[in-house]
Amino acid sequence: MSETITIIGGGLAGSEAAWQIANRGLKVRLYEMRPARSTPAHVTDRLAELVCSNSMGSTLPDRALGMLKNEMLRMGSFIIRTAFKHALPAGSALAVSREDFAAEVTEAITGHPNIEVIREEVQEIPEGPTIIATGPLTSDALTQQIQALTGQKYLYFYDAMAPIVTAESINMEVAFRQSRYDRESELGDAEGDYINCPLNQEEYEAFVRALLEAPRIPLKEFEKELERYFEGCMPIEVLASRDINALAFGPMRPVGLIDPRTGQRPYAVVQLRQDNVAGTLYNMVGFQTNIRWGAQEQILRMIPGLEEAEFVRLGQMHRNTFINSPTLLHPTLQFRRRDDLFFAGQITGTEGYVGSTMGGLIAGINVVRLVQGEPLLTPPRTTMMGALLYYITHAEPDNFQPMKANMGLLPELPRRVRKKTERYARYAERARRDLEQYLQETGFQPVEAPGVPVG
16 A cells, blocks of 8 residues: 655654554655754653653543553553563552663664654654644744644643543532532532532631642743743632632632522632543643642542542643644544544543554554544443543533543443442443453454564
């Protein structure tokens, strides 16, 4: 077959996609702008460089990232297999020798007979089958092209992410459902759309003091412009520093709400809004923050009703180019207005190393199936792959923010299982079973190129 697939970006997603395509017999033209042009985060010119932590998260089969890794290995992920080959002692987590890992990926990709690696910046989106996997620090020139393609309002340059908790971990003996001024839910539910965590004056002032004393994540040099962005999307700790009651008149304002336990309006309130269709995840409205994660979790648990909260995402603010995937992408990772254009990796809103790699795996497999005239794959929603793909392509577009793999994305079990360890084990077993059935139904088999090392 003479078709050549273009991949832009040699990170985890781009490298995974290149391997999947090349091992299915198609030619790949992989563009990576380093070292001709570097980024503020990278320090080498190697493919699949791990730029932050060297941890890829849990390997336990009943944890979200453990499930995701197992599903990807079942589908033949080159990156995950190579990561395990270079694993370091880290208990139940997959920590990787980053230099050895990147060196092997680079050698395998550059030495593959079906892959041509081109070290130059791509400034225009090419014609023909293409995967854009340029990550959170996409170059300015290509960013302008993506912006022209998608529309300015669907491309974002910063994460201002509020924490997200699982609904089941909220203490509803303290928290209560209510919309302001007793407005009915958009779904006709008289209890209201929001879960409210009420604070009295003493609790509020203690919370504010903790925010002011909390250690913050320092901004990198290339993120200094975030300080201007903060004016339009203020971190709660910055707002709190302006006045003791700034939060009570801002994101924690209690107007229009009555605490059913007291019959009175609270001094302040934290509102949580449903974050996924299943109603298993809730985000903390207006609670973007740049507090270090360890301290952040402790401080947020000072909020009444969140004492035992399970956080699937903590707040953060950093430079991150990503598209509004619910508006622009199919779950196959195809661009809605151009079938032969795929996006993969962090630019789609998948957070973390493993989630980003998953996008490269699916996009790589699907672009080959498109070229060969075969039905494209969309893993079942009951799998972690399918749940994450469903989230980034079906979330509420107006409030879309990047998401990592977590159990709250999965559809609930037919019968409620109260014990979390047992519930997670059942999620994992259902995912394994449903993925296996799906792969059998579609006739999918992982492939390897004869004579080419696979790690």
